[in-house]
Amino acid sequence: MLGVQDLKQALTPDLRKSGANISIEDVKSLTAPGENYGSLLLSLTILIEDAASGKTESLQAVAKAVPKNDFIQNFFMSSLTFKKELHFYKTVVPRMRRFQLDQGMEDVVDFTANFYGGRLALEGYSGKADKNAVIIMENLKTRGYVIAERSVGFDFDTACLIIKNIALLHVLPIAIKMKNRELFDVMVEPYIQYTDVFTQSMSKDMQNESIEDILNLASDNPKCINHLRNLESKLEQCYRASHDRIPGNRPFLTITHNDIWVNNLMVKFDENGKPLENKIVDYQFLNLGSPGKDLIFFIFDSVQNDVIRSRYQDLIRTYHNTLISVLKELKVDTTVFTLEKLEEELEFAAKETFAIGQCFAMLRPIFAVKESVTDVENLSNDNIFQYKNTTKAHRDKLCLLIEEFAKRKWI
DSSP: OOOOSOGGGGBOTTTSOTTOEEEEEEEEEOOOTTTOSSSEEEEEEEEEEOTTTOOEEEEEEEEEEOOSOHHHHHHTTHHHHHHHHHHIIIIIHHHHHHHHHHTTOSSOOOOSOOEEEEESOSSSOOSSOOTTOEEEEEOGGGGTOEEOOTTTOBOHHHHHHHHHHHHHHHHHHHHHHHHOHHHHHHHHGGGSSOOOIIIIISOHHHHHHHHHHHHHHHHTSTTTGGGHHHHHHHHHHHHHHOOOOOOTTOTTOEEEOSOOSGGGEEEEEOTTSOEEEEEEOOOTTOEEEOHHHHHHHHHHHHBOHHHHHHHHHHHHHHHHHHHHHHHHHTTOOOTTOOHHHHHHHHHHHHHHSSHHHHHHHTHHHHHOOGGGOOOGGGOOTTTTTOOOOOOHHHHHHHHHHHHHHHHTTOO
């Protein structure tokens, strides 16, 4: 089913202990259509028998592989984006943790799944992922983490939990940049090459269809009529300019996720529904850029509408408080990281990156009726963005985006 040879060879040296007998069992499909578009995900069990003691350790894991579908491989730039994600698990996360420990921090980053191994190719090294590329990590579902209903989004408490981890993802590379530029350059090297499916993979016809679809839905709502011209102009700008360039030497320049939405956020709740822990997954579209792009996309597409309307500023303060707290603990000068400067960074992201375009373009996948979603291996140029029906939740979110972005003069 997986189509990847010799998974055991991809495991980390720590797991492939000398003399250990390793077997991989119970391989099965992990995701349903609409849950993951750019990769093939399967669950599996890794059994590691210690030769000396005879004891067997069982690890519940997930294997992420390049899709067999050639169209999806090209559309999601799999040979490059897979390399980005593997570099994050193998290099970035360990070095962020080492940096924290070296600076005297006791609590190191814990917003990722445990990494069990990975490779770009079974043999040789071309710098690009081939059909045997794989990333193996812990199965978070078996530890009680769940993915929320994508059409509902997160309440305030859960959004705050997540936004603290988003701040950690951003602030640690910022701190490393300011204290050890050489280490920072090694960490971010693969992310200098910008990748984005909306501005790079979508044809002009697909982009035009997306814009037309958004405008048609907006024109059906009287509340949105007066904003249509500005909305069209903004969407045209987003798609045509493709200006997610590296923002110079801006203080907030960091590693950005670029795909932080409900399906890439797993949360563990207690028996009363209180959010306890969060893990961020799916790091294939990491870039070097503005953290404002991640913040805007997460808040406006994955947080419940009433929370956005009433507590947007509280979410921004939560992010900023986390950022400042970590910088101080790492003994980094916080002078240029005021709340006002963060607001300016959000303005920059809204006006000079694809953040606003992404918020609108992702509404179709987020609110797609599950029965209408095509399996990833059957996707093609003709059906990748063909979703049937439009739900009330979709229309309500579209209206909210238009009103909130217009209020901030982002459209």
